[in-house]
Amino acid sequence: MIRLGRIDHVGLRVRDLDEAAARWCIQLGLVERPGGREAGRAYLSCNDEPYSLELIRGDEPGLDHYAFELHRGCSLDDARSHLESGAAPWRESEGCLYVEDPDGRTVQLMPHREPAAELDRRPQHARPSSTVRLGGPRRLGHVNCLTGDLEAGHRFYTEVLGMRLSDRLGEAGLWFHVNSDHHVMALVDVGYEHFHHLAFEVVDIGKMRDMLDHLARHGRWVSWGPTRHGIAGNIATYVRITEEPCHVELYCDMEQLADDHVPRTYPDDRYSSNTWGPLPPRSYFRFDQVAIDFERESWETRGRPLPPPGEPA
Incomplete structure (x- = not known):
């Protein structure tokens, strides 16, 4: 038997640890914890948790790993026996x-x-602190990955890791939960694999607005949003991270699931993805330089078709 309790952190490889740690802190409002630098790592937190983002010095930037904490009713021995x-x-x-x-x-x-x-068992806002800073997100909430084999991913995350299916988006996507949050992990089938985004929860859309204003001043842009997802219900905005090729999602107002939740299948249409308006640009699912350039300049919405992968602009 295996059971997960929550997402703990995401580990990203970075080329320049000093630059990356300073950038994630000043742009996303994270705080670096002491320790780790001697081992080529930096540990960054949203609030008073040990850390939510682990930056690892490496030659090829991108995802290194993501981590989940076991449920209090599942020991390491239980998980080991299951595996x-x-x-x-x-x-x-x-x-x-x-x-x-x-x-x-x-x-x-x-x-x-x-x-x-x-x-430490109290809600976040009721825990006294002399070190927590104003300005960052509340917590790391979930991750989302692109895949070329949706059903293999379904079997792995439910049978190997014990997650429960929340919902399906036709034949294109799966969302998984481990607690009452609608999802802690999602997979979208685009025919290839890539780590798509890590998601930080913010208290409300007003806080999201403040963070987006701040990110814009630092040269970041919105790759999609703000949206109101049909699946999961959260208000979300996605920001392109070019250095460690992924997106950061800022979100609030996520659906909370009952213990007896029965998975639903949503049609693969605009309303399921965004009840407020348009689907994302096709560049949102790509991480090549042409797609990034098109997204930065909004060429798709200006009527210029995004070339297929591998073709010049």
């Missing part, structure tokens, strides 16, 4: 288990950590 039963190949290192999903992405499984003190 040893043939669920998937795995390895163990420094008190954590590691598996790879069908697209080759590394998933870290961390043991459950009880709060250090009774005060």
Whole structure:
């Protein structure tokens, strides 16, 4: 038996650790925790959690791994026994288990950590602090990946990791949950694999507006949004990160699921993706330089078709 409790962090490889840590902190309002630099890492937090984003010095920037904490009712021994039963190949290192999903992405499984003190069990706004800064997101909420094999991903995340299916988008997408949040993980089938985005929850759309104004001053642009998703219901805006090729989603107002939630199948149409308006530009699903240039200059919405992958602009 295996059961996950929550998402813990995302690990990204970066070329220049000093530059990347400073950039993520000043642009997204994150705070660097002490330690890690001697091992070529930087640990960044949203609020008073140990960290939500792990930056790792590497030659090829991009996703290194994402990590989930086990549920309090599932020990590391329970998870190990589940994997040893043939669920998937795995390895163990420094008190954590590691598996790879069908697209080759590394998933870290961390043991459950009880709060250090009774005060730490309170809601975030009611925990006294002398170190938490004003300005950042509330927490890391979920990840989303592109895939070329949706059903293999379905089997892995439900059978190997014990996630539960929240909803389907026709034959194009799957959303998974581990607690009451509508999803902690999603897969979208575009015919190839890529880490698409990590998502930070903000308190409301007013906070989202403030963060987007701030990001725009730092040269960032919105790749899609603001939207109101039909699936999951969250208000979301996606910002392009060119250095570590992915997007950051800022979101609020996500649907909360009941314990007896029954998965739904939504039609693959505009309303399921965005009840407020348009689908994303096709550049939103790509990470090549041509797509990035088209998105930066809004060429698609100005009537210039995005060339197929591999073709010049």
